[in-house]
Amino acid sequence: MTRASKPKPRARKKKIQANILNRIILSTVVAVFLNNIIILISLEYFNIRNQDWIDKWFTFVITPIFIINFVLTFLFLTRRMVKDIIHLEQGLQVIAEGNLEYRVAVDRQDELGRVASSINHMTEQLQLQMQKERDLEKSKMDLISGISHDLRTPLTSIIGYIELLRTDSFQDKAEYDRFIQNTYNKATHLKKLLDDLFEYTRLTSADTRLELNKIDLNQLMGQLLFEFEPIAKENDIHIERRLGDSPVPAYIDSNKLARAIDNLLMNALKYSLKPGVITVRMNIYHDFITVEVENKGKPITGEQMDKLFERFYKVDYSRSSEGIQSGSGLGLSIARNIAELHQGTLTLQHVDNVFTFQLKLPRSAKT
Numbered sequence: 001m002t003r004a005s006k007p008k009p010r011a012r013k014k015k016i017q018a019n020i021l022n023r024i025i026l027s028t029v030v031a032v033f034l035n036n037i038i039i040l041i042s043l044e045y046f047n048i049r050n051q052d053w054i055d056k057w058f059t060f061v062i063t064p065i066f067i068i069n070f071v072l073t074f075l076f077l078t079r080r081m082v083k084d085i086i087h088l089e090q091g092l093q094v095i096a097e098g099n100l101e102y103r104v105a106v107d108r109q110d111e112l113g114r115v116a117s118s119i120n121h122m123t124e125q126l127q128l129q130m131q132k133e134r135d136l137e138k139s140k141m142d143l144i145s146g147i148s149h150d151l152r153t154p155l156t157s158i159i160g161y162i163e164l165l166r167t168d169s170f171q172d173k174a175e176y177d178r179f180i181q182n183t184y185n186k187a188t189h190l191k192k193l194l195d196d197l198f199e200y201t202r203l204t205s206a207d208t209r210l211e212l213n214k215i216d217l218n219q220l221m222g223q224l225l226f227e228f229e230p231i232a233k234e235n236d237i238h239i240e241r242r243l244g245d246s247p248v249p250a251y252i253d254s255n256k257l258a259r260a261i262d263n264l265l266m267n268a269l270k271y272s273l274k275p276g277v278i279t280v281r282m283n284i285y286h287d288f289i290t291v292e293v294e295n296k297g298k299p300i301t302g303e304q305m306d307k308l309f310e311r312f313y314k315v316d317y318s319r320s321s322e323g324i325q326s327g328s329g330l331g332l333s334i335a336r337n338i339a340e341l342h343q344g345t346l347t348l349q350h351v352d353n354v355f356t357f358q359l360k361l362p363r364s365a366k367t
Contacts, residue, residue, distance in 0.1 A: 019110065023077045031070035038065060084112050091119060100127040147197060154190040158183055196330040199259065200337070210253040210341055217248040217289060221282060224258060228265050236275040243282045250289055251364045252342060260338040260346075261291065263331035264357050268295040271355070288344070291359040299353050308348060309336050335359070 039062060091104040100123055104116045161183040163169075170176045202208060221243055232239050268278045272295040279294040300308075309332050332346075335357075339346040344361040 023074060027070050027074040027077060030073040031066055034069045035062060035066045038062070081112065084108065084116075088112070088115060088119065091116075095119070095123055100130065150193050151190065154186040154193070157186045158190065161186070196334065200330045200334050208341065210256065212251045212253055214249055214251050215254050217250045217252065217291075218243055218246065218282065220254055220258065221261070221280070221291070224261055224265070225280060228262070232269060232278065235269060235272075237269060237272055238275075238277045240277055240279045242279065244284075248282065248284055248289060249363075250361065252361065253338075256338045256341065257361075260335040260359065261293075263335045264293040264359065267331055267357070268293050268355070271295065271297040273297055287363060289361050289363060291361070292356055293359075294354060294356040296354050300350065305348065305350055308332055309346070 088104060091102065094102045103120050103123065107113070108116070161179050165176070165179055165183075170179055225239055225241060229239055265278070265280075272278060276296055279292075281290075281292040281294070283290045283292075336346040339359055339361070342361050344359065347358050347360070349356045349358070
């Protein structure tokens with residue numbers, strides 16, 4: 001119901017009072033009519049037989065008769081209303097006992113009908129809220145489970161290497177150095193997992209705000225690719241740039257967007273065929289800009305593709321690069337959250353084993 005058509009509380013109050021008053025007036029009219037009939041019949045009857053009884057007792061008898069007629073008529077006229085009120089009370093009791101699937105029957109167009117509709121609306125909202133709380137609780141449990149699983153492996157490795165070093169369980173200096181390096185690598189990996197978790201939690205918070213500034217997106221992309229090329233070369237990956245030469249001004253949060261693009265590049269690096277090529281394109285349109293990261297990799301199923309942006313979801317490690325440690329499964333979720341914070345989108349196209357992630361951003365994002 002729209003705000004314009006919804007009665008104001010004062011008008012609804014008057015309408016309820018008018019309905020009750022109408023029934024009282026109607027009951028009075030019917031009671032008076034019946035009394036008049038009774039009086040006429042009684043006068044005719046007693047005039048013939050006992051005039052003295054009429055003079056002494058009739059006025060005392062007719063008043064109770066009027067009251068009885070009024071009460072009976074009023075009860076008759078309000079019987080459906082009372083029945084519906086009892087039905088509403090019983091419905092509220094059922095709902096209060098926890099049966100949120102129950103709905104009160106709405107077969108009236110008056111104020112009681114509005115009450116029934118309001119009760120049903122309230123029940124639906126409670127049902128949605130409880131489902132939301134259940135989903136939130138499940139989400140928390142999944143988060144704890146995902147964190148525990150991802151942190152356990154590097155932490156166990158760190159403890160194992162430290163134990164070997166603590167008990168001098170190494171053969172020579174070379175093995176000692178290898179244990180130290182492996183411990184450092186695992187600790188770095190653990191820090192990366194924690195950073196991803198912190199970033200994801202921060203981005204999904206209701207208080208997250210963008211720090212928008214006008215920057216040259218072309219320059220930002222160039223800097224990110226410059227920093228990414230060394231690790232790409234180490235993994236036998238060539239970076240093909242298709243960015244253009246002209247400045248691309250856009251209002252964005254440069255730190256967050258850099259994180260999103262870096263996550264897309266690292267995802268492409270992990271799952272590219274080696275040797276291979278990662279193509280980075282940028283297209284400029286009137287109202288928006290697209291950044292595409294494309295690589296060729298092993299095929300995935302439609303179910304895997306649907307889950308790629310879910311947090312903690314990781315495709316089978318057999319697809320990933322052997323030289324790169326597995327991530328937290330939050331990279332693509334973080335990238336999509338950043339895109340949505342900019343009022344943009346992040347999508348994936350998968351054709352002939354070619355994976356194209358497209359980050360679409362408005363040229364002037366709103367906070």
